[in-house]
Amino acid sequence: xxxxxxxxxxxxxxxxxxxxxxxxxxxxxxxxxxxxxxxxxxxxxxxxxxxxxxxxxxxxxxxxxxxxxxxxxxxxxxxxxxxxxxxxxxxxxxxxxxxxxxxxxxxxxxxxxxxxxxxxxxxxxxxxxxxxxxxxxxxxxxxxxxxxxxxxxxxxxxxxxxxxxxxxxxxxxxxxxxxxxxxxxxxxxxxxxxxxxxxxxxxxxxxxxxxxxxxxxxxxxxxxxxxxxxxxxxxxxxxxxxxxxxxxxxxxxxxxxxxxxxxxxxxxxxxxxxxxxxxxxxxxxxxxxxxxxxxxxxxxxxxxxxxxxxxxxxxxxxxxxxxxxxxxxxxxxxxxxxxxxxxxxxxxxxxxxxxxxxxxxxxxxxxxxxxxxxxxxxxxxxxxxxxxxxxxxxxxxxxxxxxxxxxxxxxxxxxxxxxxxxxxxxxxxxxxxxxxxxxxxxxxxxxxxxxxxxxxxxxxxxxxxxxxxxxxxxxxxxxxxxxxxxxxxxxxxxxxxxxxxxxxxxxxxxxxxxxxxxxxxxxxxxxxxxxxxxxxxxxxxxxxxxxxxxxxxxxxxxxxxxxxxxxxxxxxxxxxxxxxxxxxxxxxxxxxxxxxxxxxxxxxxxxxxxxxxxxxxxxxxxxxxxxxxxxxxxxxxxxxxxxxxxxxxxxxxxxxxxxxxxxxxxxxxxxxxxxxxxxxxxxxxxxxxxxxxxxxxxxxxxxxxxxxxxxxxxxxxxxxxxxxxxxxxxxxxxxxxxxxxxxxxxxxxxxxxxxxxxxxxxxxxxxxxxxxxxxxxxxxxxxxxxxxxxxxxxxxxxxxxxxxxxxxxxxxxxxxxxxxxxxxxxxxxxxxxxxxxxxxxxxxxxxxxxxxxxxxxxxxxxxxxxxxxx
Amino acid sequence: xxxxxxxxxxxxxxxxxxxxxxxxxxxxxxxxxxxxxxxxxxxxxxxxxxxxxxxxxxxxxxxxxxxxxxxxxxxxxxxxxxxxxxxxxxxxxxxxxxxxxxxxxxxxxxxxx
Numbered sequence: 001x002x003x004x005x006x007x008x009x010x011x012x013x014x015x016x017x018x019x020x021x022x023x024x025x026x027x028x029x030x031x032x033x034x035x036x037x038x039x040x041x042x043x044x045x046x047x048x049x050x051x052x053x054x055x056x057x058x059x060x061x062x063x064x065x066x067x068x069x070x071x072x073x074x075x076x077x078x079x080x081x082x083x084x085x086x087x088x089x090x091x092x093x094x095x096x097x098x099x100x101x102x103x104x105x106x107x108x109x110x111x112x113x114x115x116x117x118x119x120x121x122x123x124x125x126x127x128x129x130x131x132x133x134x135x136x137x138x139x140x141x142x143x144x145x146x147x148x149x150x151x152x153x154x155x156x157x158x159x160x161x162x163x164x165x166x167x168x169x170x171x172x173x174x175x176x177x178x179x180x181x182x183x184x185x186x187x188x189x190x191x192x193x194x195x196x197x198x199x200x201x202x203x204x205x206x207x208x209x210x211x212x213x214x215x216x217x218x219x220x221x222x223x224x225x226x227x228x229x230x231x232x233x234x235x236x237x238x239x240x241x242x243x244x245x246x247x248x249x250x251x252x253x254x255x256x257x258x259x260x261x262x263x264x265x266x267x268x269x270x271x272x273x274x275x276x277x278x279x280x281x282x283x284x285x286x287x288x289x290x291x292x293x294x295x296x297x298x299x300x301x302x303x304x305x306x307x308x309x310x311x312x313x314x315x316x317x318x319x320x321x322x323x324x325x326x327x328x329x330x331x332x333x334x335x336x337x338x339x340x341x342x343x344x345x346x347x348x349x350x351x352x353x354x355x356x357x358x359x360x361x362x363x364x365x366x367x368x369x370x371x372x373x374x375x376x377x378x379x380x381x382x383x384x385x386x387x388x389x390x391x392x393x394x395x396x397x398x399x400x401x402x403x404x405x406x407x408x409x410x411x412x413x414x415x416x417x418x419x420x421x422x423x424x425x426x427x428x429x430x431x432x433x434x435x436x437x438x439x440x441x442x443x444x445x446x447x448x449x450x451x452x453x454x455x456x457x458x459x460x461x462x463x464x465x466x467x468x469x470x471x472x473x474x475x476x477x478x479x480x481x482x483x484x485x486x487x488x489x490x491x492x493x494x495x496x497x498x499x500x501x502x503x504x505x506x507x508x509x510x511x512x513x514x515x516x517x518x519x520x521x522x523x524x525x526x527x528x529x530x531x532x533x534x535x536x537x538x539x540x541x542x543x544x545x546x547x548x549x550x551x552x553x554x555x556x557x558x559x560x561x562x563x564x565x566x567x568x569x570x571x572x573x574x575x576x577x578x579x580x581x582x583x584x585x586x587x588x589x590x591x592x593x594x595x596x597x598x599x600x601x602x603x604x605x606x607x608x609x610x611x612x613x614x615x616x617x618x619x620x621x622x623x624x625x626x627x628x629x630x631x632x633x634x635x636x637x638x639x640x641x642x643x644x645x646x647x648x649x650x651x652x653x654x655x656x657x658x659x660x661x662x663x664x665x666x667x668x669x670x671x672x673x674x675x676x677x678x679x680x681x682x683x684x685x686x687x688x689x690x691x692x693x694x695x696x697x698x699x700x701x702x703x704x705x706x707x708x709x710x711x712x713x714x715x716x717x718x719x720x721x722x723x724x725x726x727x728x729x730x731x732x733x734x735x736x737x738x739x740x741x742x743x744x745x746x747x748x749x750x751x752x753x754x755x756x757x758x759x760x761x762x763x764x765x766x767x768x769x770x771x772x773x774x775x776x777x778x779x780x781x782x783x784x785x786x787x788x789x790x791x792x793x794x795x796x797x798x799x800x801x802x803x804x805x806x807x808x809x810x811x812x813x814x815x816x817x818x819x820x821x822x823x824x825x826x827x828x829x830x831x832x833x834x835x836x837x838x839x840x841x842x843x844x845x846x847x848x849x850x851x852x853x854x855x856x857x858x859x860x861x862x863x864x865x866x867x868x869x870x
Numbered sequence: 871x872x873x874x875x876x877x878x879x880x881x882x883x884x885x886x887x888x889x890x891x892x893x894x895x896x897x898x899x900x901x902x903x904x905x906x907x908x909x910x911x912x913x914x915x916x917x918x919x920x921x922x923x924x925x926x927x928x929x930x931x932x933x934x935x936x937x938x939x940x941x942x943x944x945x946x947x948x949x950x951x952x953x954x955x956x957x958x959x960x961x962x963x964x965x966x967x968x969x970x971x972x973x974x975x976x977x978x979x980x981x982x983x
Binding site for chain 1: 896897898901915916917918920921922924925928943944945946
């Protein structure tokens with residue numbers, strides 16, 4: 001007997017095999033076949049024949065299917081009123097659902113968004129800072145070919161590096177080295193600039209740059225007016241930056257105007273350059289030619305090293321070979337000394353010291369790590385919160401699967417949710433950055449303007465945002481989409497142990513990252529405190545210093561006398577350089593018992609008779625310089641280190657000579673830090689030599705600073721008329737040296753704070769979730785008589801454990817990182833246990849406070865309510 | 871007499887639209903009407919008409935809905951849209967100009983014998 005339904009079923013199966021036929025298509029064809037069969041039966045065909053005739057078709061099944069496929073693939077032009085479909089078909093629906101979920105779970109969404117936004121803000125700011133630091137000096141067209149010539153020399157038994165080179169070096173190199181295209185000397189001076197007859201037109205310029213005419217050929221400082229090649233060709237030419245020109249002449253054309261430097265030398269403005277960009281290590285306002293500013297004798301002197309030398313190499317030449325030639329050249333000129341020269345790429349001078357050790361680079365590295373940490377912490381928050389909530393979502397996933405959603409579709413749904421969070425957080429982060437612009441500028445001195453971001457930076461931002469979205473979205477998408485529908489719907493959740501422990505691992509990682517940051521912050525602070533507390537060997541407090549002018553040089557004694565009349569002034573003395581900033585060395589030393597052929601260089605510190613008293617420096621043997629001993633103008637004082645290097649048993653009264661002057665050693669001063677603390681204690685020789693004085697030091701009494709300063713100013717006006725009164729505090733100067741450490745400490749504090757806030761947000765969310773999950777358990781326990789503290793303990797116990805575990809991970813890592821950072825400093829604090837214990841305690845306290853907040857709330861709830869829950 | 875394939879394909883759209891101008895109809899019925907009108911000279915595969923209907927729906931000339939017939943049979947009914955009417959209008963003008971041109975040429979019917 002013919003079974004129609006069975007036959008139709010079979011026939012439909014063949015149709016379903018095609019992926020281009022949809023259910024509706026088959027249903028329509030089925031309806032057609034039934035109608036046709038009915039008609040044929042009416043015409044008198046038997047059942048089976050009617051059916052066969054109804055399904056047969058002159059066109060082949062393949063041709064039919066191909067037609068269906070064509071229609072399916074048919075893409076029509078988008079009607080004008082339809083929005084463009086840039087995203088996949090489901091994207092909008094995913095986004096819509098995601099935004100509904102967000103609105104429904106406000107607290108959860110807030111925690112997630114704020115966490116991600118804070119994390120991204122920090123990373124953006126750090127990224128901007130790092131990029132800016134790395135970009136220093138790289139804007140010059142020939143940046144790859146530009147090098148600074150550094151000098152390597154021996155002082156005592158140590159090797160030192162600096163960038164001071166003799167003036168004749170650049171011309172010699174330019175003329176004799178085939179590899180060198182061009183070279184320039186470079187020195188920074190200060191000058192009083194005046195012009196016209198108006199007496200108000202006097203400016204004290206601190207950033208005057210003495211260079212060779214080749215300077216503008218080597219470096220890319222674009223000219224607004226004038227010709228870069230000819231600008232400094234004449235000895236009396238001067239070049240200004242745009243804003244300096246505007247300051248002097250307003251809107252008038254500055255070219256051709258005459259400027260007078262130090263009321264002495266006249267210069268004609270030959271060009272105007274654009275303002276020097278902030279990411280240049282050569283920030284200057286005026287440029288004058290070396291040939292006019294520097295004493296001709298000095299220009300020929302290989303022994304005095306006051307200039308920096310920059311060279312531009314031929315493309316393809318090997319710096320190491322040029323270095324060899326340079327060293328050979330200087331050794332020929334200074335045969336008695338152990339000096340060699342090295343090239344440092346221009347791009348490196350901002351972040352590395354002359355000897356190649358890390359200067360700013362260590363902070364760039366540290367902050368990059370911090371940025372990654374913070375971002376990871378934020379992502380972990382998201383991952384933990386979204387997977388912790390999986391129980392809530394399990395039913396949803398199950399139902400979606402039951403009605404036919406594929407796993408990929410669900411994964412995309414969750415991923416879309418993460419992306420939405422990331423997008424909102426990105427918006428929030430950009431807003432935050434805009435708001436923090438001012439703070440960031442005050443802190444770092446860098447100007448961050450969102451509107452001006454270059455494409456490269458935008459790409460970076462998008463990469464960070466993309467990473468955040470991916471990192472936080474992928475795992476939840478995989479986990480949440482993996483639920484088996486039957487289990488999920490029946491039990492509410494399939495809860496394999498693995499997922500919960502993965503979450504625990506993440507929390508531990510997060511907390512340990514926070515602890516590492518805490519320890520790092522503590523370490524930097526401790527090092528800074530160490531710097532501040534270190535005994536420099538002289539007293540830097542309440543000391544003012546100012547640069548001497550020509551008039552003051554002549555009338556110093558009268559000036560000093562006038563100052564000392566002021567009861568608020570304790571002492572006045574002259575000095576070569578600010579104490580603690582020794583940069584001169586002297587060679588050609590001889591003393592009794594010196595081994596023949598030995599060549600030693602010492603630090604060179606010209607002082608005044610009163611300098612040691614003023615700075616409260618301690619004499620360990622002999623005496624200080626004194627006006628009572630006329631011979632003291634050719635006598636010497638050494639520091640303990642120098643005596644040690646010389647190997648003298650009893651130095652007092654022994655002869656000592658320095659180049660061509662010979663005298664007696666009258667005293668030994670206690671070792672002091674003659675250089676910033678990133679240098680060790682050097683052997684130094686102190687002497688009285690008026691030729692070198694360039695500073696006046698004034699020790700004032702602390703109780704009336706203002707009175708003292710106005711007294712000094714009055715005397716200054718009298719003895720240095722026409723020169724602006726400008727003074728510095730020695731201790732502030734000191735802070736300047738550790739500016740990068742101080743800044744790093746400050747930034748670190750902010751970032752650690754933010755990292756901890758983000759961690760706390762996550763912990764808060766997680767603890768709320770744990771409390772919610774255990775609502776019934778808490779209710780039952782309380783009903784059976786458990787006290788609130790017991791319940792709180794129940795809820796917080798695991799967090800306590802996690803923090804302890806996190807400490808175990810964090811300590812060694814933090815120790816190694818901090819150790820290697822501190823290794824950059826010759827004088828460093830020791831990393832004691834207290835730092836670690838304190839950080840651990842802080843982390844524990846913060847965690848417990850955060851977690852108990854929820855736990856206490858849950859524990860105090862009425863058990864009746866919680867048992868009725870659900 | 872067989873009609874060329876290309877001509878069949880080209881005429882399908884105006885024929886369907888014209889049929890539906892008379893009111894909502896379902897696939898099988900449309901096919902029957904096409905057959906009746908052409909008097910069997912338009913020989914096409916019945917089922918090939920369905921992809922055509924779907925294409926026209928996608929292009930916005932038709933809309934469809936499923937309806938249960940009184941006999942308990944599920945049928946997909948097609949209805950012409952505003953856009954479909956406009957399309958038919960344009961088709962009609964095109965066909966008319968073609969037929970007019972041919973009519974003029976063939977007026978004094980040349981001897982075909």
